[in-house]
Amino acid sequence: MPRSRFPTQPPDLVPNPPAAGPTLHVPVSHPGDKDLSPHPESPGAPVSHPGDKDLSPHPESPGATVSPAMPFARAATPHPAEADALARAQGGDHHAFAQLYSFHKRRIYSLCLRMVGNIAEAEDLTQEAFLQLHRKIGTFRGDSAFSTWLHRLAINVVLMHLRKKGLSQISLDEAMEPAPDEGPGRSFGTPDPALAGAIDRLALERAVADLPAGYRLIFVLHDIEGYEHNEIASMLDCSIGNSKSQLHKARLKLRDALRTDTRQEARR
Amino acid sequence: MTEERNPSDCAAFQAQLPELIGSGEAMASHPHIQNCELCRALLADLETIAKAARQLFPIVEPPDALWEQIESAIKEEEANPGKN
Numbered sequence: 001m002p003r004s005r006f007p008t009q010p011p012d013l014v015p016n017p018p019a020a021g022p023t024l025h026v027p028v029s030h031p032g033d034k035d036l037s038p039h040p041e042s043p044g045a046p047v048s049h050p051g052d053k054d055l056s057p058h059p060e061s062p063g064a065t066v067s068p069a070m071p072f073a074r075a076a077t078p079h080p081a082e083a084d085a086l087a088r089a090q091g092g093d094h095h096a097f098a099q100l101y102s103f104h105k106r107r108i109y110s111l112c113l114r115m116v117g118n119i120a121e122a123e124d125l126t127q128e129a130f131l132q133l134h135r136k137i138g139t140f141r142g143d144s145a146f147s148t149w150l151h152r153l154a155i156n157v158v159l160m161h162l163r164k165k166g167l168s169q170i171s172l173d174e175a176m177e178p179a180p181d182e183g184p185g186r187s188f189g190t191p192d193p194a195l196a197g198a199i200d201r202l203a204l205e206r207a208v209a210d211l212p213a214g215y216r217l218i219f220v221l222h223d224i225e226g227y228e229h230n231e232i233a234s235m236l237d238c239s240i241g242n243s244k245s246q247l248h249k250a251r252l253k254l255r256d257a258l259r260t261d262t263r264q265e266a267r268r
Numbered sequence: 269m270t271e272e273r274n275p276s277d278c279a280a281f282q283a284q285l286p287e288l289i290g291s292g293e294a295m296a297s298h299p300h301i302q303n304c305e306l307c308r309a310l311l312a313d314l315e316t317i318a319k320a321a322r323q324l325f326p327i328v329e330p331p332d333a334l335w336e337q338i339e340s341a342i343k344e345e346e347a348n349p350g351k352n
Contacts, residue, residue, distance in 0.1 A: 105329075105334075109328065109334075123334055127337055199320045205324055220325075229290055241287070244289070248285055248290075255310075255317060259313075
């Protein structure tokens with residue numbers, strides 16, 4: 001019997017992305033302006049979304065191939081190395097499973113971290129996601145892209161965790177129902193100063209972390225991970241309209257939080 | 269371009285916003301946007317947030333020790349099948 005059926009550390013397959021600076025300078029745009037710049041999912045991610053508009057759904061990337069750094073939402077065609085590792089891992093090859101871990105660890109860990117905002121929890125959830133993957137990998141039949149399947153598995157792990165933490169009594173749809181003060185009319189009144197076009201990244205990340213779990217989930221999946229509403233609806237078992245509505249409310253909440261920050265800064 | 273604002277118009281427009289934005293409809297030409305400063309500002313803010321979101325939470329590397337923990341947990345499960 002070999003000393004260990006697992007490699008000490010799975011091989012690195014993707015270079016680390018560069019760190020982002022603390023402040024985001026977002027060009028001020030006007031409603032309806034097209035954003036023709038590439039849509040980097042994250043610094044270093046070699047993905048662009050040509051023709052993406054600021055608030056419009058992200059277009060599919062036809063013909064996209066899987067890369068370990070590619071968002072799951074874009075992973076339409078399996079990379080040969082991943083397909084090979086998947087087939088071998090399904091046959092019980094632990095080295096191949098370690099290779100799958102290397103392919104997907106960054107995305108899964110980053111997803112968990114974005115969704116829970118806590119390093120220790122994100123590590124636990126990543127571990128649980130890959131343990132579940134190990135248990136269930138034989139059930140993957142290729143009805144969807146493996147990366148999509150794994151991503152959904154990880155999301156389910158996070159959802160179960162969130163429900164255990166306080167959402168146990170309510171379904172996801174109920175969790176995403178608007179509170180009475182969150183109707184569309186709440187923006188009426190004296191116009192507040194608009195966001196100046198430069199958002200402090202840390203302030204926005206804090207505001208995202210403070211979002212209710214259902215809102216945060218959809219905001220992360222759509223605006224950060226780049227999923228389409230129909231994909232989110234499928235993943236979260238909610239309607240497309242619900243996904244659009246919750247994303248809108250999430251952005252409204254973030255706007256309120258950022259403007260509150262701005263007002264507090266102005267008073268100092 | 270007039271700047272008179274009718275709250276009921278704003279309510280009706282904002283009620284449609286999630287669907288309008290989600291469908292990718294060009295918003296600049298929407299009659300209400302052309303006539304309402306408040307809703308223009310709202311839309312501009314939402315665009316700013318959506319743009320900024322793309323640069324949030326960069327992809328990060330999990331600690332090396334995480335694989336060791338996963339490997340260890342897998343071995344334990346295999347040694348004790350049926351525990352999970």
